[in-house]
Amino acid sequence: MTPNLFTHPLATPAWELSPAATTRLHTRSLWTTPAQDEATAPARRIIHSRALFADRPARIERVSIGAAAGYHKCASGQERDAVLDLGLFIPEGQEWREIGRISGLAGDILANGASIELDGVETTALVAQARRAATDEWWPGWNLVTTGIEVQGRIDTEWEARAEGHLRVDAVTLDELPPGITATATQTEVRFRTSHLELGFRLISPAWSHLGLDADGEGRTDRNLLQMPRSMDIVRSGVYPSGVYPVLRDQNAEYLAQGPRFTDITGMIPLGFLHTEYRGSASVVNNRVRYELESEIADQSYILEFTVHVDRISLRATRSSAQNRRAWTSSAWHVATDNRVTPSEVLGAPTFTGETGLLNGPISWHFPRHGTLSVHASGDALWRSDSVRPLDTNTLELKLGERPTEFGDYLLPAGSYTAEVEMQVRTPQLAELDTQASPAVRRMLERHTLTALSFRPDTATYSNNGASMHCTTSLADVSAIAVQLDAAPGLTPLQWVGDSLQRWLDGAPSYGSGATSHGTHRLEDEYVHMAANTLVAAARFVRHAPEGHDWFRRNRAALHRELEGMLARDVDGDGLVESTLRLGNSGEHQWSTAWADVISFGWKDAWANAVTYELWQLWEPELRALGETDLAARIDTARLRLREAYLPTFLNPETGLIAGWRSRDGALHDHGYSVVNGAACATDLLSEEQARSVMGSLVHAWDATALTDFRNGIPLNLWRIPESDIGGVIFGLPLGSYQQGGYSHHGARVIVDAFDRVGMTVHADLVLEGLATTIADDTSFGGLGSGRDWRMADGTPSGYEGQLIEGFSVLASALRRYRR
Known part of the structure; x- marks a missing residue:
């Protein structure tokens, strides 16, 4: 039987012989406006895409849709839904080419499903974009798109390790710290402590290791707000009332990553989780941490210079490339936080364009019970926030010199782009209070x-x-x-x-x-x-x-x-x-x-x-x-x-x-x-x-x-x-x-x-x-x-x-x- 490339098994010996060994899956939310044949659709709405990326060309034979899990609107009953309009796209140069579409009536697809034959088309990436659903109409949900699409095809499952990247540590000097800041260094990290902040930096990889806040300035910063990447958690399953939903192997890698990330639209993953495909250096001079790294295969270079102050974090970030690139995943700096500690909030002005969660600054990064970082940036900076409930993770990422597309991915123009970022511990006040308040x-x-x-x-x-x-x-x-x-x-x-x-x-x-x-x-x-x-x-x-x-x-x-x-x-x-x-x-x-x-x-x-x-x-x-x-x-x-x-x-x-x-x-x-x-x-x-x-x-x-x-x-x-x-x-x-x-x-x-x-x-x-x-x-x-x-x-x-x-x-x- 031809395997379904849109599912992954758990971490068992079967993994090595399955498409999971050489493929990665993503479900993406994006804003869209009505297409020509969507006259009754709202002016803006959220739809979802399911994406497959492969290490080597896959041969796609058939794509099918049918009844699956719908949006979970009440624990008293699991909703049932089906995709009614599905577009299929593969990369061609720096563009996406539509190779087919499946559409039909709700009754027919819920009862019998529908499919399209693709005759073994070869590709390293496939995006299935759902625009309409049987139950939720113009708002096909994450559950549905993750569980309701089947891609039958074949791929070489022989797995090869990618080249791993580590930074060279040029210097760690902590002799002249500003007043109010202390720091310690170990083989793997340097950690700064103030009355308001505790911030850890990894040394041989560009990432934070610890983020602690205390809005009161009393030094209660030992609880780490970050969600740590877990290499043995690449494969993880979860349960809805209707049963097991597909594992989130690759969304772990995407969402749990700390630091820069890049995945082009062919599926190449040179930067991000597990230190892949980069080289560069790290240096620490007193309260300043500087990362310089580049990926030749991605044609991306980053300089990230952090300065730790008593009540704020400064960042000067630069991204450079020699040619235009189009990316599925891209961040100059990405932070994943642990909702089991506190469900963080990123409050700002949504853009309502491209991938959901994009924000124009300024933003307030709020951690209930801990404090708020008031974030301002100059330069070509864009922010994005996401919440990944199955992973107990919220994210914040800085996008530098990037242009969101209607397709839900990003154009990264050639050139050099710089942003100056200030993250200050402060509590915004939205109402003036009478002195009579206790x-x-x-x-x-x-x-x-x-x-x-x-x-x-x-x-x-x-x-x-x-x-x-x-x-x-x-x-x-x-x-x-x-x-x-x-x-x-x-x-x-x-x-x-x-x-x-x-x-x-x-x-x-x-x-x-x-x-x-x-x-x-x-x-x-x-x-x-x-x-x-x-x-x-x-x-x-x-x-x-x-x-x-x-x-x-x-x-x-x-x-x-x-x-x-x-x-x-x-x-x-x-x-x-x-x-x-x-x-x-x-x-x-x-x-x-x-x-x-x-x-x-x-x-x-x-x-x-x-x-x-x-x-x-x-x-x-x-x-x-x-x-x-x-x-x-x-x-x-x-x-x-x-x-x-x-x-x-x-x-x-x-x-x-x-x-x-x-x-x-x-x-x-x-x-x-x-x-x-x-x-x-x-x-x-x-x-x-x-x-x-x-x-x-x-x-x-x-x-x-x-x-x-x-x-x-x-x-x-x-x-x-x-x-x-x-x-x-x-x-x-x-x-x-x-x-x-x-x-x-x-x-x-x-x-x-x-x-x-x-x-x-x-x-x-x-x-x-x-x-x-x-x-x-x-x-x-x-x-x-x-x-x-x-x-x-x-x-x-x-x-x-x-x-x-x-x-x-x-x-x-x-x-x-x-x-x-």
């Missing part, structure tokens, strides 16, 4: 405003954190913060809300949002709360962004569609929105209509309806100001009817609390949901008197469970949820585990806002101060996999992610109170 609240706002703004430039949307997936529901909390912040060079929090919303309106998938392969509905019809949260953010953007009304007009049809869709979710005419898909009945173990996705919120969801009231309240005046009087009137009517129906439907007379949901069978499900009660009382959904009574009942319930200290967070539910009201994941867990009563900071701003609204300021102060204290001291969250964003009653971590964006929602409450 030390904990002030430190929370000053230290972690950037942490709360986890905008990923490689996807152009706010995400769970700098290394996690996109959840448009998070935009409700993010927008509540962003509307109160100022912009700064490279830092535009409200504009990023607009970018995130544009992506959503243009059909891009996210968790709990978008098309699904499990029916003709959209996931917003299941996760009603998430749809409401996203529309709240859209209303805030329309109201507060300088271009808000123009943005509405450009997106009028899509916004009307979403608002009309929310109105239509009131299926029985009582003013409340319902889900006809998730019904909330005990024992059916359905997943949620709400943010708490593993709990069986359903049918009439008190959380979703509280947010729906707010979105009606926010949209009605904006629509009137825009001349949309008919829709505004319908929304106002819906708002009033929802308000009238809310308390009779959801108030539990036995507890005095708003219950979580009323299921399709009429049962009321009340497990003491604090955030749901806060959401119900933070607006005028309930009268001030009614809201004060509910919040008083909440305090009584807190007292009954001995909840008086909020530094650990607030339990999602005060009383155990029976197994019959759980959709999955938390079956059998003890109280306090994740969404079974776990304590967290998630979404707590509405509780503070509700206490403030009804005059219970003492309780508002206690909650805000407690939550702010553990955000300020960095203990309420951690690296990926730490689980520190959820806690049991005794403080034991009980989550999974480690940091979620909703955990910083109380910044909005603090800004409302203390922003000047």
Whole structure:
């Protein structure tokens, strides 16, 4: 059987006899604009390419597409998708030539697949670019392109080692270091330490060995933020719910590399991981480290001169070449960071061109719990950030004198290009604070405003954190913060809300949002709360962004569609929105209509309806100001009817609390949901008197469970949820585990806002101060996999992610109170 060149086996003896021995695979994300036959495609969108590079010519016989893993929108079910439009390209000189295309209808390809015969075309590189998909339409995802394309062909599998490169160490002199800097040298590295920085340099290879930051200047820099290349980790597999996805052998090499990288479009890899194909020298003179290296086969030369200061790193970088080159991978300097330590963020202005993640400077390189490097560059410099979830890695790279192409690769013109770069340890401030703010609240706002703004430039949307997936529901909390912040060079929090919303309106998938392969509905019809949260953010953007009304007009049809869709979710005419898909009945173990996705919120969801009231309240005046009087009137009517129906439907007379949901069978499900009660009382959904009574009942319930200290967070539910009201994941867990009563900071701003609204300021102060204290001291969250964003009653971590964006929602409450 002809092997599939688009997969690799694990590191077993079979590797030596397989195409993996002499091939490398990459999946690449890139921005694109509509082609001539894509009239209904959005003006900009992200598509993906799957690339094969070979050490010697491969003979490509056939390429096939078919049903495969889709974008992972919810843990309750694996999405199924298929590529519908696939272009095939091979290099020809310094260009890419299209050699074939596969296209078809969704039903046909999902059922039977499709293929094209290529009759043994010889090439050292093949790029398969997917432009359309069966489920996600114009946004074919990474999962799909990585798993849904098969390339049958043959290649010589006799492996030959490449020439390895090492630098000559010319000098290591540390006799005259500036004040405030100490340094040590070993056989393999030199390491500098200051009160703000710890920076290590390798000597026989051009790479950092250690990066540690302390924004407070107290010398806590021993924790290495870098992700180390692992030569025995070239082959690595991972698991999705549907099974094993193809191994990431070559993306390890690409993403874990530190230092310069270069791969031309024929697949040659002279620079990068494992010291291949370069020569040069390294020298250290006091606080200055200089690398000079060149690769004859790549025709690239680099001079990289770093100077370490007490609170900053300076870099003078030069790239030179005698001829024009076209590269698939290229960096003058590449840094990979370890998200298990902290999910870093690179915040700046996306270019929306070529490979995703490209940024114009300046940028802020933020490491939650550690500090921020404010980065400025002069010269022909371009930045790129990426996140590689399977490798727990985020990256930052400096591109010097490079020109991104529409194909997703790079032109490197001949000549010499230089950039001067400054990376200073500093914390950008986006709001001036009143002197009345307590030390904990002030430190929370000053230290972690950037942490709360986890905008990923490689996807152009706010995400769970700098290394996690996109959840448009998070935009409700993010927008509540962003509307109160100022912009700064490279830092535009409200504009990023607009970018995130544009992506959503243009059909891009996210968790709990978008098309699904499990029916003709959209996931917003299941996760009603998430749809409401996203529309709240859209209303805030329309109201507060300088271009808000123009943005509405450009997106009028899509916004009307979403608002009309929310109105239509009131299926029985009582003013409340319902889900006809998730019904909330005990024992059916359905997943949620709400943010708490593993709990069986359903049918009439008190959380979703509280947010729906707010979105009606926010949209009605904006629509009137825009001349949309008919829709505004319908929304106002819906708002009033929802308000009238809310308390009779959801108030539990036995507890005095708003219950979580009323299921399709009429049962009321009340497990003491604090955030749901806060959401119900933070607006005028309930009268001030009614809201004060509910919040008083909440305090009584807190007292009954001995909840008086909020530094650990607030339990999602005060009383155990029976197994019959759980959709999955938390079956059998003890109280306090994740969404079974776990304590967290998630979404707590509405509780503070509700206490403030009804005059219970003492309780508002206690909650805000407690939550702010553990955000300020960095203990309420951690690296990926730490689980520190959820806690049991005794403080034991009980989550999974480690940091979620909703955990910083109380910044909005603090800004409302203390922003000047």
